[in-house]
Amino acid sequence: MGWFLLRPDAFKVLSDERARRSLGRYFGILDGRYYPKFMVASRISVDFSSDDSLRNLWDTHRDALREYTEVEGRLDSGGARFNDLPIPERSLLDLKAVMVRRLLEECCFCERRCRVNRAKGELGFCGCGDVFLLSSAFHHLGEEPELVPSGTVFSIGCNLVCLHCQNWTISQRYEAGDPLTVRELARIVEKLRREGCRNCNMVGGDPTPWLHVWIDTFRYVKAAIPTVWNSNSYYSVETAELLKGFIDVYLLDFKYGNDRCAERISSAPRYVEVCRRNHLEALSSGELIVRILLLPEHIDCCAKPILEWIAENLGTWVRVNIMDQYTPHWRAYEIPELRRRLYREEYEEAIRYASKLGFINLVPP
Ligand code: SF4
Numbered sequence: 001m002g003w004f005l006l007r008p009d010a011f012k013v014l015s016d017e018r019a020r021r022s023l024g025r026y027f028g029i030l031d032g033r034y035y036p037k038f039m040v041a042s043r044i045s046v047d048f049s050s051d052d053s054l055r056n057l058w059d060t061h062r063d064a065l066r067e068y069t070e071v072e073g074r075l076d077s078g079g080a081r082f083n084d085l086p087i088p089e090r091s092l093l094d095l096k097a098v099m100v101r102r103l104l105e106e107c108c109f110c111e112r113r114c115r116v117n118r119a120k121g122e123l124g125f126c127g128c129g130d131v132f133l134l135s136s137a138f139h140h141l142g143e144e145p146e147l148v149p150s151g152t153v154f155s156i157g158c159n160l161v162c163l164h165c166q167n168w169t170i171s172q173r174y175e176a177g178d179p180l181t182v183r184e185l186a187r188i189v190e191k192l193r194r195e196g197c198r199n200c201n202m203v204g205g206d207p208t209p210w211l212h213v214w215i216d217t218f219r220y221v222k223a224a225i226p227t228v229w230n231s232n233s234y235y236s237v238e239t240a241e242l243l244k245g246f247i248d249v250y251l252l253d254f255k256y257g258n259d260r261c262a263e264r265i266s267s268a269p270r271y272v273e274v275c276r277r278n279h280l281e282a283l284s285s286g287e288l289i290v291r292i293l294l295l296p297e298h299i300d301c302c303a304k305p306i307l308e309w310i311a312e313n314l315g316t317w318v319r320v321n322i323m324d325q326y327t328p329h330w331r332a333y334e335i336p337e338l339r340r341r342l343y344r345e346e347y348e349e350a351i352r353y354a355s356k357l358g359f360i361n362l363v364p365p
Contacts, residue, residue, distance in 0.1 A: 133177030151192030257305030
């Protein structure tokens with residue numbers, strides 16, 4: 001409980017009306033009023049065979065998601081009790097696990113669509129195989145106040161190459177990581193919850209290359225812990241679809257306001273289109289916190305267009321964290337303007353612009 005002293009804002013945020021409005025369901029799970037989505041999905045009965053074609057599985061998944069939405073609504077409104085829902089022979093969560101294994105054989109988890117068979121040992125751009133590689137798992141006290149203490153699980157590997165990455169030893173696989181089975185990972189998640197973590201925060205690198213592991217892991221998690229998808233937002237439509245009915249809170253980076261900067265710094269073609277699409281999907285199927293890490297000299301080309309798009313398309317009530325902690329890491333020296341830290345004036349300019357656009361739910365600095 002020492003975190004109360006280190007992060008008093010993590011306690012105060014529980015009664016913050018703006019945070020509660022953006023993250024009402026998440027707070028409800030913490031209060032014990034609602035169930036995490038993966039638990040609800042585990043009670044949705046689905047009739048399918050592992051031999052069904054992928055096309056049929058997608059049709060089944062779409063229908064099951066409709067039922068999921070209806071059941072979640074009844075549970076949340078008090079019209080049904082979770083413990084009265086029968087445990088099905090095969091659930092929506094089981095269906096997702098089968099589908100994601102199928103996708104792994106021709107990997108399209110992220111927008112790169114490498115189409116390699118990772119189940120047979122082929123590697124794509126991210127270099128991630130089939131078996132999960134753990135870097136570390138701990139109570140993270142540096143996240144947004146509503147998430148702290150956050151049960152953060154850092155995996156090895158990433159589908160982007162951000163030249164300034166602060167976790168580059170993890171994302172670019174300079175660390176080997178510890179191989180884990182899904183049951184071992186499930187035990188770690190349950191332990192983090194028992195120890196008082198508010199959520200399971202899946203991060204890396206990025207969680208996207210390990211989508212198959214995360215979905216399978218939660219088939220074995222019994223604790224009512226909210227799921228947080230902490231991603232660079234560069235995942236495919238298939239991944240976005242499978243995250244529905246699984247992820248409670250999307251903690252999404254909005255890294256760039258134009259594709260030129262995204263390609264130059266992160267080797268991410270069409271980043272803006274993909275990122276926008278995933279933010280829209282996230283808000284329609286779960287709750288959202290947007291992270292904008294300000295980069296030196298990228299206020300006009302990136303931060304401002306990002307804020308404009310969010311205000312127009314997600315609304316000014318969306319929870320946005322404008323972050324000023326940029327520090328040059330790894331190969332940042334290759335990009336001249338990224339060799340220094342952010343100026344105070346650049347941060348203040350971004351905050352002023354957000355206020356001018358009418359944002360009213362910024363994460364306090
Ligand atoms: S997760 Fe992305 S980068 Fe990695 S193999 Fe799959 S499609 Fe390629």
